[in-house]
Amino acid sequence: MKKSSHENCAEIVGRLADYSVGKTSTRLRRKIEDHIASCPNCSRELEVLIRTATLIEENIPADAPDLWNAIASRLQTKPTHLKTASPILWLARHKLHSVATGVVVLITLGALIFSNTQKAPEIGSSTYFSHHATMSLAEPFADKAALGLLSLIESKQE
Amino acid sequence: MRKIIVCALIFTIFAAPKSVLAAMSAREIVERAYASEKNATFQGVMLTSVLVNSKLVSAKVKVYRSHGKTRMEYLTGPAAGTVIIENNNSVITIPAKETPQGTYLQYKASNHLDQLLENYTPKLAGSQSIASRNCYVIKLEPRFSGNPTSKIWVDKGNYVILKIDRYASNGKLVSLSQYANIDFSARPPDSLFSVPANTGKLSARKSLEEVHKEVGFMPLKPKYTPKGYSFEGYYTKAMPCGLSFVALKYVNGLNTISVFESKCPCRGAPCVSKGHGRRIGKCGGRVPGACMLADRPQARMFCSKVGDIAIVVVGDAPTSELVKIIESLK
Numbered sequence: 001m002k003k004s005s006h007e008n009c010a011e012i013v014g015r016l017a018d019y020s021v022g023k024t025s026t027r028l029r030r031k032i033e034d035h036i037a038s039c040p041n042c043s044r045e046l047e048v049l050i051r052t053a054t055l056i057e058e059n060i061p062a063d064a065p066d067l068w069n070a071i072a073s074r075l076q077t078k079p080t081h082l083k084t085a086s087p088i089l090w091l092a093r094h095k096l097h098s099v100a101t102g103v104v105v106l107i108t109l110g111a112l113i114f115s116n117t118q119k120a121p122e123i124g125s126s127t128y129f130s131h132h133a134t135m136s137l138a139e140p141f142a143d144k145a146a147l148g149l150l151s152l153i154e155s156k157q158e
Numbered sequence: 159m160r161k162i163i164v165c166a167l168i169f170t171i172f173a174a175p176k177s178v179l180a181a182m183s184a185r186e187i188v189e190r191a192y193a194s195e196k197n198a199t200f201q202g203v204m205l206t207s208v209l210v211n212s213k214l215v216s217a218k219v220k221v222y223r224s225h226g227k228t229r230m231e232y233l234t235g236p237a238a239g240t241v242i243i244e245n246n247n248s249v250i251t252i253p254a255k256e257t258p259q260g261t262y263l264q265y266k267a268s269n270h271l272d273q274l275l276e277n278y279t280p281k282l283a284g285s286q287s288i289a290s291r292n293c294y295v296i297k298l299e300p301r302f303s304g305n306p307t308s309k310i311w312v313d314k315g316n317y318v319i320l321k322i323d324r325y326a327s328n329g330k331l332v333s334l335s336q337y338a339n340i341d342f343s344a345r346p347p348d349s350l351f352s353v354p355a356n357t358g359k360l361s362a363r364k365s366l367e368e369v370h371k372e373v374g375f376m377p378l379k380p381k382y383t384p385k386g387y388s389f390e391g392y393y394t395k396a397m398p399c400g401l402s403f404v405a406l407k408y409v410n411g412l413n414t415i416s417v418f419e420s421k422c423p424c425r426g427a428p429c430v431s432k433g434h435g436r437r438i439g440k441c442g443g444r445v446p447g448a449c450m451l452a453d454r455p456q457a458r459m460f461c462s463k464v465g466d467i468a469i470v471v472v473g474d475a476p477t478s479e480l481v482k483i484i485e486s487l488k
Binding site: 145 | 191192195204206207208210215217219221228230232235236237240242244247249251270271274298308310319322324333334335393395397405407409411412413414416418451452454456457459470472473
């Protein structure tokens with residue numbers, strides 16, 4: 001059964017980042033190219049990805065021979081450069097994922113800050129001493145008046 | 159030679175019973191005092207003092223007693239206005255005015271006299287007048303060292319205890335209470351001992367199943383208890399966060415050791431791990447496996463953690479004994 005255009009777009013957009021850096025298989029590359037040819041939305045998405053990657057490349061300082069040497073060295077040692085792509089490139093390629101991740105991080109941080117500012121009920125040593133004194137009070141030959149007073153003093157400190 | 163043996167025998171027959179009689183008398187006085195706790199009827203005014211932060215805090219207390227029921231009205235001091243009623247195996251605390259609901263502790267009626275006499279030796283220490291009445295002075299000396307002791311003044315006429323001095327395990331006097339005046343002809347009405355309707359039932363002796371259901375975990379029971387102590391029961395109490403802790407009560411007839419267990423959801427609860435808020439207080443001293451959180455004249459408090467259960471042990475016993483209790487839970 002043939003997938004609808006919308007379903008195809010979702011699948012193709014998810015693969016565009018890989019396609020833009022040549023990571024896809026021949027079969028998938030043909031499929032993406034066929035789709036892009038007939039889909040202006042996905043075509044625009046691909047353009048944005050390529051432009052972002054270009055901008056990042058242009059902004060890398062030219063007078064950084066060490067950096068270039070390092071990149072060149074890594075490219076040579078690992079032809080499948082996609083696996084060693086920098087986080088910035090990864091973010092550029094996975095725009096939707098990046099936004100979603102950011103939102104999740106913000107919500108988590110917010111929840112943590114909020115929970116820390118919420119005052120949990122207090123329970124201190126006086127609670128235990130007070131209860132201990134009350135339990136002791138029930139014993140025969142206990143100094144009931146003194147233990148009662150002690151329990152009350154401790155419970156006031158709770 | 160025969161004469162010497164006969165003389166020795168005569169001396170033994172006449173001298174020995176005197177010491178036996180004295181020991182028995184003290185024991186008998188204690189037994190009668192124990193019985194009078196349940197039978198006596200009177201009213202009087204008592205002066206009580208407890209050691210709090212190295213200072214004596216005192217209060218004048220009006221006491222009503224009728225057949226085992228007691229009502230104590232605190233007339234002066236930091237608890238002025240508060241009433242404590244002991245009735246039908248329950249201790250009910252009714253605060254002055256600031257809180258509408260009092261506290262309630264329901265315990266099991268048990269005879270601890272045998273245990274008391276097993277763990278303490280009563281010794282007659284003379285006679286003295288208290289509230290214009292002649293009293294026996296009895297010292298309760300512990301058979302096992304490291305336990306607190308008491309001195310009681312027992313009315314020679316009706317065996318009611320008119321004065322109690324309590325000494326901590328280190329020998330320091332930590333509380334004293336005595337009647338300033340007492341009226342044995344008074345007949346306090348039953349209404350004085352009734353429990354107000356709005357009193358919450360906050361703590362009660364419960365079965366293991368009930369405790370498990372309430373606190374949400376199976377309480378740990380120490381494999382070690384100091385000599386002379388026995389398990390009295392489980393008690394639960396609601397914490398401010400809505401959950402409950404369980405208290406395991408151990409007694410030796412005169413002294414109590416409490417083992418509190420909780421899942422520490424409250425701030426300030428004795429959680430040892432991170433992420434559960436701060437501890438009860440600064441660790442006052444570390445011993446292997448436990449941390450001393452408080453050292454009061456009447457008891458010391460140690461805490462530790464077993465799995466996700468926070469343990470607090472409170473009692474007046476040597477540090478080594480309290481820590482052994484904690485260690486035996488692990």
